[in-house]
Amino acid sequence: MGRLALGIAIAALSFVEGSGFALAQDQQANQQQLDRIEQKLDRIIEHLGIPGQDGASAKSNGSLPATGNDGAKKQASSEAGASQGYQRGALAIARVAPAKKDDLPEIPADSVGSFVYIGGAIPLNELSRKGVLYTGLTSVELQGWLKVAEPGRTQLAVEYRATTGSNVFVNAGCIASLWLEDRSIGSQHGEIPMPAREQKTVSFIFGADLHPGLYKLRAWLACTEPRDLHVLNAQLLIKTPADMNLRMIDSGELLHQG
Numbered sequence: 088m089g090r091l092a093l094g095i096a097i098a099a100l101s102f103v104e105g106s107g108f109a110l111a112q113d114q115q116a117n118q119q120q121l122d123r124i125e126q127k128l129d130r131i132i133e134h135l136g137i138p139g140q141d142g143a144s145a146k147s148n149g150s151l152p153a154t155g156n157d158g159a160k161k162q163a164s165s166e167a168g169a170s171q172g173y174q175r176g177a178l179a180i181a182r183v184a185p186a187k188k189d190d191l192p193e194i195p196a197d198s199v200g201s202f203v204y205i206g207g208a209i210p211l212n213e214l215s216r217k218g219v220l221y222t223g224l225t226s227v228e229l230q231g232w233l234k235v236a237e238p239g240r241t242q243l244a245v246e247y248r249a250t251t252g253s254n255v256f257v258n259a260g261c262i263a264s265l266w267l268e269d270r271s272i273g274s275q276h277g278e279i280p281m282p283a284r285e286q287k288t289v290s291f292i293f294g295a296d297l298h299p300g301l302y303k304l305r306a307w308l309a310c311t312e313p314r315d316l317h318v319l320n321a322q323l324l325i326k327t328p329a330d331m332n333l334r335m336i337d338s339g340e341l342l343h344q345g
Contacts, residue, residue: 151267151295151302174345175338176203177231177304181214184224184312188260191276191309194228204229205338208248208320211310226309227321231343233267233304235297239328242294243272243336245308246322247279248286252315255282259319261310263291267302274307281313292333301342 179202182195200219204227210216214225235241245263258281264274275291308321325336 151270151297172344173232173301173342174203175341176205176343177229177341178343179204179209179217180228180230181217181219181221181225182228182309183221184211184226185309186311188276188311191260191262191311192264192274194307195226199225203343204231204323204341206323206336206341208322209308210318210320211308212312212316212319224310224312224316224319226307229304229306229308229323231304231341233302234340234342235299235302235327237328238298239296240294241297241328242292242326242333244290244292244324244326244333245306246288246290246324247308247310248288248318248320248322249279249283249310249313249316250286250318251281251283251313252317253282253284255314257281257313259310259313261289262307263293264307265293266305267295267297269303269305279310279313282315283313286318304341 180198181200181202182198185191185193199221200214200217202214202217202219209227211227212224214221219225233241233243243265245265247261249259258278260276260278262274262276265272272295273291273293275293277289277291279287279289281287306323310319310321312319323336324333325340326333
């Protein structure tokens with residue numbers, strides 16, 4: 088009986104060990120099969136070009152994404168842009184003003200000078216005050232970065248103000264074109280009524296839904312020259328979600344890379 092019991096015990100133990108080994112083998116085979124299926128799914132997703140959650144477009148809510156500033160980078164850019172190689176103000180490139188209204192949308196290849204725009208009025212007919220050695224009427228191309236501190240609708244506007252003598256019968260034509268992140272947010276043109284013995288103005292307003300961060304900004308400001316011109320200024324205005332009205336943009340909201 089002792090030998091019989093010992094034999095039964097050894098057989099049972101062998102059966103348990105064999106079953107456990109088989110189960111382990113089955114589990115390992117199943118895991119390998121799952122891994123192969125997952126790899127195939129990854130290759131299919133990559134082939135179809137479907138982005139993951141991290142690559143989801145920020146445009147899903149119709150807003151424009153900032154350039155490479157997320158998380159801590161956005162906060163650092165808002166508080167210490169200069170420490171990351173940014174300086175206050177946008178680069179203003181002065182170009183000869185178009186002679187005809189039909190030429191207003193075209194940005195000339197050549198420039199006559201440049202300066203740093205920190206907000207306020209740009210004297211297009213007297214840029215010598217900005218160090219530009221050109222006495223004729225100029226147009227200005229702004230290049231830089233717009234610093235956005237709050238999420239929501241941000242409005243940008245360009246306003247022209249002109250004063251002339253009495254002997255003027257042809258209206259001055261003006262244009263304003265704006266780009267954010269190399270995408271046009273609008274181009275508008277109009278006329279300043281003449282004569283402008285008292286100051287006359289024309290304004291163009293643009294808007295975009297933005298998140299906090301830095302946005303690559305480009306603006307084209309140009310007018311044709313009326314006769315007997317005394318003053319022709321252009322200025323960039325802004326209305327953030329926190330503002331009640333449009334106001335002059337300041338140097339802290341415009342940056343350029345030094």
